[in-house]
Amino acid sequence: MKKYSQETLVGIFVLIGILCVGYLTVKLGKMELIGGDFYNLVAKFDSVAGLKSDSSVQMAGVEIGRVTKIVLDTNDFVAVVTMKIHKGVPIQEDAIASVKTSGLIGDKYISIQPGGSDEILKPGDVITETESAVDIESLISKYVFGNVK
Amino acid sequence: MAEKTADSGNQGFLGSINWLGRRTLEIIGELGAVGIFFAWGFALIFSLPFQFRKIIQQVYFIGVKSFLIISLIGLFTGMVLGLQGYYTLVKFGSEGMLGAAVALSLIRELGPVLTALMVIGRAGSSIAAEIGIMRISEQIDALDTMDINPMRYLVSPRMAASVIVFPMLTALFDVIGIFGGFLTGVVLLGINSGIYFNRIYDSVVLKDVTGGFLKSLAFALIVSTICCYQGYFTHMRSEGFGARGVSLATTSAVVISCVLVLVVDYILTSFLL
Amino acid sequence: MPEPFIEFKDVCKSFGNLQVLDRANLSIYQGEITAIIGKSGAGKSVLLKHIIGLLKPDSGHILVRGKPLSKFTKAEWKQFKRSLSYMFQNNALFDSLTIFENIALPLAERTRMSSAEIREKVMFRIEQFELGDVEHKYPSQISGGMQKRVALARAVVTEPDMILFDEPTTGLDPLRKNAVLNMVAHYQREIGFTGVMVSHDIPDVFFISNRVAIIENKKIAFQGTPLELEQCDDEVVWQFIHGQEVLQDQLTGLHSKLELERALKQELERIGKFQEVFSVVLFSVDSLEQIREKVGYIAAQRIFQCIGMSLRENLGTAGYAARFGPEEILTVIPQADSSRAELIIKEITAECSKQDLMKPQSYRKVCMDFAIKAGIVEVRNKMDLEEVISLARKHQKIIAKMECDRKRGPK
Structure with a gap:
């Protein structure tokens, strides 16, 4: 010893x-020991229920960034989500951002489907095409009460 | 003095009110004494010349010597969390969440608390006993007569060392615990290792980690203060002197620190969430 | 009289309901050793702890060079405290530090000396106190006497002006006791500190102290030089010293000299009044110094023990016997004429001759002769004490003797 x-x-x-x-x-x-690896994008959703700041942002199942801020726009009453995206990942102007769930009760994340436009979003730009979170509860109740075709 | 005897003569209701009041005053007095003790000990950490060597010694005693036991406890805690978590999660078909469950419970709660409890048992008790024995064998008085501040010499290095050691041991506990969960979850029960770790990366945020460290810092100050205080004032105990006093001081150091750690853990958790 | 270095003025101190000091007054002078004696629990240590500020008086003042301690500024107090050392009753060595670290601690903690300087100073003390080979040991690994020396070394390493000793000799065997007292006296002369010593070791402690103070009944009952103490007639003081000496002489079975003198005086007075008779016997051991030198302290002590014990057996509580000079024992046998005294002497002769120490075989290394002599005086008329003793010396004859077997010589 x-x-x-x-x-x-x-x-x-x-x-x-x-x-x-x-x-x-x-x-x-x-x-983040060294900042500046990211650029910010904004997206507006009707509902982001279950999404948290620091939730993952994915494209084709690969993480490309994180949610940094979620606030309510008091004019339109929509959720404004600020995301940081890795600098090497270009997002087209017509890309679609949607709130998804991993698994049945898993974490919420934002999935971005690439668009076909030539125009690339610049830092601070807004993704216009969005899909809100699927409300599992209302889905289930629809299913239970037989409203689903 | 005359008033007291008159009051204690009163039976029943008034007597118990009297008792309640006295106990309250006693407890407030004790809290104040601990507070002053803490403030002095903490302030003297920064007095010059800096007691670098003594802090190193205490880091060795409190930290290095707890290394193995913390690793062992961390490993088994992680393993049992992996086991329990798996069988609970598998009912919902979300066994992929195991990594998150293990890591979050370790980082937020079990890491800081179990580390603190283990260090109380291993180092806290011996701090109280060591200082207590120094008190009853007049070594503390001897320091005083040599014009060496006993608070600075005995208490401050232990506090400083605790503040250094607790977060590190907690981090060690967390990391080894996560590895323990990996052993049961991945190696034993066959979850995909990529899923296990990715789940951890996805779910743990910086706030969880800093929250855990904040707790361990608070525990470090509580444990070192209480254990030093109990030892330092061994001779003031009314119910036992000498070796008996030291044993009582050690016991109450351990009991009070453990209770306070859990109480403060609850309070901090409710603030952090 | 010079101004005292430290002076207690009407100091009172109580612990709860127990009053320990009641208007105690004491002066301590620079460069002297002051011995504080008193019964256990009389407040001797309390007195010492007041000087160094471990305790504060309930009322009254402690003056240092005329200035009360309570009026000291923080800086003055720090300076005063740094000029003191305190040696605790149980040494209070730091048991988790080595001997070297223990002695070095006051230097390392409160001075900015380099470690080489500290090492030099500490090693000097370690050599001075002959602690060379225990430097790296821990206090619990060395003997009690060594621990005392380590404590003393720690006390003097800072070169203090004053050292307070709290019972430095308690719990040591007689040889070590003397060694510690000698050590204190020796270093006091060498280093020149002012010493305050709480002790039980009467009369040994008187030999090394310049002043003596006795605490009795919450007060300082006496303070002065040892010479003044010896001549003090105060009842409290006399009883105190007397009480201590009885314990001391349990070993030889002899009474104290003071007791004997009192008895003798009493008997002489009675002679005048009641026309009684009593005998005085003076025993002496020839060449006792030689025995001490050649054989040892114990052998010499044994001779006295033998005489003392058999005297006690034969006299019971009636007679008194005490060491009178370095080689003499004086005995007072009340209501006995010379023939009864002679009988008693015969008994003693028989008893002592049986002992090993009167047989030549017991002394293997040295060859020497010695004899025990006894002289009887029958006192019928009022006489002077000196007269009785010189008469007894004149009457002395050999009652037992030991001769070395010259033919065989020492083995």
């Missing part, structure tokens, strides 16, 4: 501790 000095052991301990803290904050907590 006396092979290593107290300082060495404390040093090793602190190193491991910092690695664990780093793993939790940077990798799991996704703390």
Whole structure:
């Protein structure tokens, strides 16, 4: 036991501790050590029930960004969702953003379907084509009460 | 003095009101004493010359020596969470959520709390006993006569070390716990490892992590203050002196710290959510 | 008289309902060793703890060079405190630190000396107190006597002006006791600190102290030089010292010198009044110094023990016997003429001759002779004390003797 000095052991301990803290904050907590890897886009939805800030933004099932802010537009009473998208991913002007659920009761996320336009959205632009969240409860009740064809 | 005897002569209702009032005053006095003790000890951490060596020693004692036990407890906690979580989630067909369930419960709750409880048991009790013995064998008085501030010499390094050590041990606990969940969930029960980790990445946000660390910092201050306080004032106990006093001090250090950790955990959780 | 270094003025102190000090007055002078003696629980340690501020008086003042402690500024108090060292009754060594770290602690914590300087100072003390080989051990691994020396080393390492000793000799064996007291006296001369010592070791502590204070009944009953103490007629003081000496002489079965002198005086007075008779016997051991030197302290002590014990057996509580000079025992046998005294002496001779110490085989390393002599005086008329003793010396004859077997010589 006396092979290593107290300082060495404390040093090793602190190193491991910092690695664990780093793993939790940077990798799991996704703390941004270097900002500016992203650009912001805005989308308006009729309903974003279940979506949270930091929810995933995906395209073709691949994560391309995160939701940063959800606010209510008090003029139109729609939800305004701000997303950060990785810089390397271009979003076309006619892309469709929709709120989806992973699995039956899984997390909500935003899925973006690429459009065919040549025009690429610039940071701060608004995605006009949106689909709101599917309300599972009303779906189920429709199913139960036989309104679904 | 005369008033007191007159009051205690009153039977029944007034007597119990009297008792309640006295206990309340006692508890408030005690809280004030602990508060002052904490403030002094904490302030003296920053007094010069900085007691670097002593803090290192305490980090070694509280942290390094708890390393193995925390790893072990973390591993098994993660494993049992994986097992329990799997069998609960599989009923809803959402066993893919296992990673999230394990990581969130560890990071938000179990990591900070279980780490604090383990450190209380391992280091807190011995802090109380060590300082208590120094008190009854007049070593603290000896420090005082040498014009060495016993608070600065004994209490501050332990507080500083706790503040350093607790978050690190908590992080260690979390990481090893997540690995433990991986062992049962993925290796034993066959969940796809990509799903396990992706679920963790998706569900854990920075707020969870900082919340967990905030808790562990609060626990560090509570545990080090209570354990040092109990040891430091061993000689003021009315119910036992000498070795008996030290044993009582150690017991109450452990009990009070554990209770306070859980109470404060509840309060912090309700603020953080 | 010079101004006292530290002065207690009407200091009162109570713990709860128990009053320990009641208007205690005490002066301590610079460069002297002051011994504070008193029964257990009489408040000796309390007195010391007041000087260093571990306790505060309920009323009254403690003056340091004329200035009350309560009026000290923070800086003055710090400076004063740093010029003091306190040696605790149970040493209060830090048991989780090594001996070296223990001695170095006051330097390391409150000075900005480099570690090399500290090492030099500490090693100097370690050598001075002959602690060389225990430097890396922990306090619980060394003997009690060594712990005392470590505590003393820790006390002097800061080169204090004043050291307060709280029972430095309690719980040590007689040899160690003397060693500690000698050590204190020796270093006091060498370093020149002012010493305040709480002790039980009467009379040993008197030999090294310049002043003595006795606490009795919550007050300082006496303070002055040891010489003044010896001549003090105060009943409380006399009883105190007397009480301590009875315990001391349990070993030899002898009474204290003071007790004997009182008895002798009493008997002499009675002679004048009642026409009674009593005998005085003076025993002496020839060449006792030589025995001490060649054989040892214990052998010399044994001779006295033998005489003392058999005297006690034969006299019961009626007679008194005490060491008179370094080589003499004086005995007072009331209501006995010389023939009865002679009988008693014969008994003692028989008793002591049986002992190993009167047989040549017991002394293997040295060859020497010694003899026990006794002289009887029958007192019928009023006489002077000195007269009785010189008469007894004149009458002395050998009652037992030990001769070295010259032919065999020492083995």
